[in-house]
Amino acid sequence: MxxxxxxxxxxxxxxxxxxxxxxxxxxxxxxxxxxxxxxxxxxxxxxxxxxxxxxxxxxxxxxxxxxxxxxxxxxxxxxxxxxxxxxxxxxxxxxxxxxxxxxxxxxxxxxxxxxxxxxxxxxxxxxxxxxxxxxxxxxxxxxxxxxxxxxxxxxxxxxxxxxxxxxxxxxxxxxxxxxxxxxxxxxxxxxxxxxxxxxxxxxxxxxxxxxxxxxxxxxAGPTKAYVEVKRAVRRGAISALPDVLEAEGAAQARLAATKDHQQAVADFLAKRTPTFSGS
Known part of the structure; x- marks a missing residue:
């Protein structure tokens, strides 16, 4: 294996x-x-x-x-x-x-x-x-x-x-x-x-x-986005809503700079199936 x-x-x-x-x-x-x-x-x-x-x-x-x-x-x-x-x-x-x-x-x-x-x-x-x-x-x-x-x-x-x-x-x-x-x-x-x-x-x-x-x-997916999801869910289980909302916004800002997000948006607009590199 x-x-x-x-x-x-x-x-x-x-x-x-x-x-x-x-x-x-x-x-x-x-x-x-x-x-x-x-x-x-x-x-x-x-x-x-x-x-x-x-x-x-x-x-x-x-x-x-x-x-x-x-x-x-x-x-x-x-x-x-x-x-x-x-x-x-x-x-x-x-x-x-x-x-x-x-x-x-x-x-x-x-x-x-x-x-x-x-x-x-x-x-x-x-x-x-x-x-x-x-x-x-x-x-x-x-x-x-x-x-x-x-x-x-x-x-x-x-x-x-x-x-x-x-x-x-x-x-x-x-x-x-x-x-x-x-x-x-x-x-x-x-x-x-x-x-x-x-x-x-x-x-x-x-x-x-x-x-x-x-x-x-x-x-094969957007690895950096997965990491942000992991963090957000665990934080969300113990945090007040205003803190969760602030953290979600910060995570989105970080992911905006990733190749996976930028390429996936371009693929969506071009009607292509997105592929992710994890970067």
Whole structure:
């Protein structure tokens, strides 16, 4: 599926990298980032989180990437924190056991949100806790039929991390988000789709291809406009209307100078189908 593969970690000889970052062979402007700990359902260890953050930082430097798919290897998307590692951290020093929130979780979520192109989550299996937070940090989500989601945190006596307190409320509303976070009741991909949390539910063997088709479509679009849309929607969810209106005007002014906008207007007037370079 790729003509280029980069291991976004520095594994020991003879081990698989914790994260894979590849380019789509059909469209090199599309990247695929895979959490690669399939035997443990992509549970998040320090190694995996460090590798994931490094991959995001690498993507920030790749100016030719115009869309990204995030998925998990094997039968899961991500089941959240590896509790074995967490238990060891608690035993060693409870006062530092949660340093990973600021060191890993927060910058991973912020990094996904701030990438300068659309990001699609291909949710191929269970999506739990911080894994759900990572999926909601993506712009769009495609899920396998029957996949189960869970917030998980109160089940181990915690409140949410990975931005879920905000992103889940923005996705499904405050009342349902509170219900899901308090009661920790699993929900299905089909339920998630009815709530608007997931864009599309497809058979499991079609999840990655469906996400890639969507990424290729977005990768051929006006990338700078997509970035402004991402920013505007997130700002609009928490800002007063006058601030939103001012920000929208500033975004339009920035986009007025782009080649994509100017050429698309000319194409429209000439009755041509517009093509976008991302510039």
């Amino acid at each position: 790729a003509d280029e593969e980069v291991a976004a970690s520095d594994p020991q000889p003879g081990t698989d990298p914790a994260v894979l970052l590849i380019r789509d062979e059909t469209d090199p402007a599309v990247a695929v980032l895979t959490l690669n700990r399939p035997a443990k359902y992509n549970a998040l260890t320090t190694e995996l989180k460090t590798a994931l953050l490094a991959a995001i930082r690498e993507l920030e430097t790749q100016a030719d990437v115009r869309a990204l798919v995030v998925t998990g290897a094997g039968r899961a998307f991500c089941v959240g924190q590896d509790l074995g590692e967490h238990a060891a951290a608690l035993e060693a020093d409870p006062s530092t056991a949660f340093d990973t929130v600021n060191e890993h979780y927060n910058p991973i979520v912020s990094g996904l949100v701030d990438l300068a192109f659309p990001v699609i989550a291909a949710i191929n299996g269970p999506c739990v806790g911080a894994g759900l937070g990572f999926a909601l940090a993506c712009d769009l989500r495609v899920a396998a039929a029957g996949v189960r989601f869970s917030t998980a945190f109160t089940g181990i006596g915690l409140s949410a991390d990975s931005g879920l307190s905000a992103s889940l409320a923005h996705a499904v509303g405050v009342a349902r988000a509170t219900d899901l976070l308090l009661l920790n009741e699993p929900f299905t991909a089909e339920e998630a789709a009815t709530w608007g949390l997931v864009r599309q539910v497809v058979p499991a063997d079609q999840v990655l291809d469906t996400a890639l088709d969507l990424a290729r479509r977005l990768g």
